[in-house]
Amino acid sequence: MQQVLEKYIPKTSVTPVFELIKANNVHLKIVNERVTRHGDYRKMPTGQHQITVNANLNTYRFLITLVHEIAHLVAFQKYGRTIKPHGVEWKRTFQQLMLPFIRPEVFPNQLLPLLANHFKNPRASSDTDAKLSIALKQFDPPNDKNYIFEIPFGAHFRLYNGRIFKRGKKLVKRYECLEVATGRMYLFNPNAEVEFLK
Incomplete structure (x- = not known):
């Protein structure tokens, strides 16, 4: 497992993450990209805890996502299954689990202030924190996508599902943003990735 983790997360985080996985009896599955989510946690009918994380994430986003999902498991075990998935208990748990990793041996210096700010009140997804999301993207392999804020006013763009706005x-x-086919108006976060139609 440690050798597998070395491919996906910063080397200095491998041992403590492996300990978290072992301590919480996690079955980790690394899966092909899912557009709608980076990872998820499920308690299986067998009682086993399964966490899936997308294989295409950069090492820093993968680490944040994996700890995010472990925080769900730990929060449910500690506070019970009736808590809100991204409520106060989960936020507190995520902060505690993530704190040992927010240091220069794990993350690049330019990410540390953004992470410190994000983890004052973590959100359901790091993607909803536009500044952190954009900073993390610089570690992704290049792609042909643009952010909404880069699309000129009045220009058209396409989503992953083919809808044009x-x-x-x-x-x-x-x-x-106006959906061209239906005339309905939608709101987009500035860091939503889309295909610019020139």
Whole structure:
């Protein structure tokens, strides 16, 4: 397992992550990319705890996602299954589990202040933290996608599911975009990745 982890997370985090996996009896599955999520946690009918994480994530995002999912398992065991999946108990657990990793031996210096800020009040997904998401993206392999904030006003873009939108104005934090086929208005986070239709 440690050799497998070395391919996916920063080397200095392998031993403590392996200990977390062992201590919580986690069956880790590394799966092909799912567009709608980076990872998930499920308690199987057998009682085993299964965590899946997308194989295509960069090492830093993979580590954050894996600890995020372990935090679900730990929070449910500690506080019971009636807690909200991303409620106060999970946030506290995620903060505690992540704290030992937020250091320069694990993450690059430019990510540390963004991580420290994010983990004051972690969200359901690091993708909803636009600054952290954009900073993490620089460690991804290059792709042909653009962020919503890079799409010019009035230009068209396509989502992963083929739907086409026209970028509208920026509201407080998000962008108003018109779905071309239906005429319905949607709000997009600035760091949503889309295909710019030139």
